[in-house]
Amino acid sequence: MIPFIDLAAQFAARETAIRSRMDAVLAHGKYIMGPEVRELEQRLAAYIGSAHCVTCASGTDALMLPLMAEGVGPGDAVITTSFTFIATAEVISLLGARPVFVDIEADTWNISPRAVQECLANWNPGWGRPRAIIAVDIFGLPAAAVELRRIADEHGLLLIEDAAQSFGASLDGKRAASFGHYAATSFFPAKPLGCYGDGGAVFCAHAEQAARLDSLRVHGKGTDKYDNVRIGVNSRLDTLQAAIVLAKLDYFDEELAARQQVAQTYAAALAELGDRAILQNISVGAVSAWAQYSLLASDGSVRAAAQEILKSAGIPTAVYYPKPLHLQTAFAHLGYRAGDLPVCENVCSRIFSLPMHPYMPQGQAKAIAAKAAAALA
Structure with missing residues (x-):
């Protein structure tokens, strides 16, 4: 049987580099928020061309943390595509907001900017207050991010790029995950840049956004982990997973x-x-x-x-x-x-x-x- 995704072949080709990175973690023993996590965040931000990158425990969390950072919750609504994995809309519902689904383009299969415009023009007040658009880069193809960002800015909405499948893709020479107010990606093993478990990252342009994300991923910490200034979650990327992604990034x-x-x-x-x-x-x-x-x-x-x-x-x-x-x-x-x-x-x-x-x-x-x-x- 031909493999659908051949992770074994990848490991065989990159085993020395991957094991070297993992061995370094085993040697220093800093398994939670070790130095590889910060190194990875810096390299990912540079690769994307984003000012800030905050890693987290999964691609799902990478979608949820920006919504949490912006206070999206009950009474709010988020426009998104129906042609995606449930995580995209699941995080909206988990926070008590309402997903509002719109149609996709017939040729790219990405969220349709025209459908988003029509949705906003015919908004049902019963849906709540529109707060954001989550655009999925389906199968690795960037959505119409420039047009979607224009729509979002025109209506005072957040644009969140779901770049779980599109890390490494680009649009007009600009990397996917660099168009929105926030962008999320996943390091699930089957993704283009994957680790050996769950992992994710959020990209953003402003230091205050990154600070809120950093706080939220560690239980809402303030100056230290016992000074909690908000309700957060436990969503730290394991150091071993960061090491694996670092090794793979060299060959990406x-x-x-x-x-x-x-x-x-x-x-x-x-x-x-x-x-x-x-x-x-x-x-x-x-x-x-x-x-x-x-x-x-x-x-x-x-x-x-x-x-x-x-x-x-x-x-x-x-x-x-x-x-x-x-x-x-x-x-x-x-x-x-x-x-x-x-x-x-x-x-x-x-x-x-x-x-x-x-x-x-x-x-x-x-x-x-x-x-x-x-x-x-």
Whole structure:
């Protein structure tokens, strides 16, 4: 069976560097907030081009901490996409605010700025006070961040980039996670830059924002951990995980280039299929991190048949995401119905993903592409 994401191949290639970084932590024994955490924050901020980076325990926490820092809670509402993992909207509900879902663009599958504008123009006061927009960079492709930032600023809203899948991507030469008032990323092992457990980071432009985030991740600490000035959480990034990310960061650009090569191989074989295989449109000026390589079959039955053909050939596939958030049981109380977000619902019914990782041999990528093209033909 071909691996969907080959973390073992990555470790085999980078074992010496990873073990060296981990051994250094084992030697100094500072397992919580050790020196590697601060080093990683400085390097990540420099890589993104952000003034500040505050690491935390997970990508989910990285989304929640900015909302907490800005006091988002009961009576507030946050606009976001329904085509994403539940963490994006889960954090809104956890803080007592209301997720307001809008549709996506038919070609990029990212949140639609037009839909956001229409939502704000037709705002229902019963939803609460609009406070923020959370834009997801789906599958590693940056959302229309410049336009979304303009909308957010025009309406006095926060723009939070959910860059969990897009670390390393860019738009017009500017890195993903550098457009919003805050940005969040994830170091979940399957992400483009992953650790060996959970981990995340928040990026922001101002020192006071970073100070609040730093306080919130350590139980709302003030001058020390026993001087608590606000209610916070326990969301520190483990030093060992920071060490692993540091080791991988040294090779990250090389891995991004390899992901591009796999994506180009797939596209060359699939683009000729026309409507039988709709590929994600990479916006002009955008570079995807290719966290996933996804495409649309002509319909759900064709998708199922193609997945079965690929499975029989030892090629795994996955569906991100089979059910949009606005139709999931956890959000049933919000009153959404099938048909409310037609583009999102249509994409969910047809999408599936092929294996994607930077250590895929070129011959294997070509074989997967050829088999996928034949399965969809």
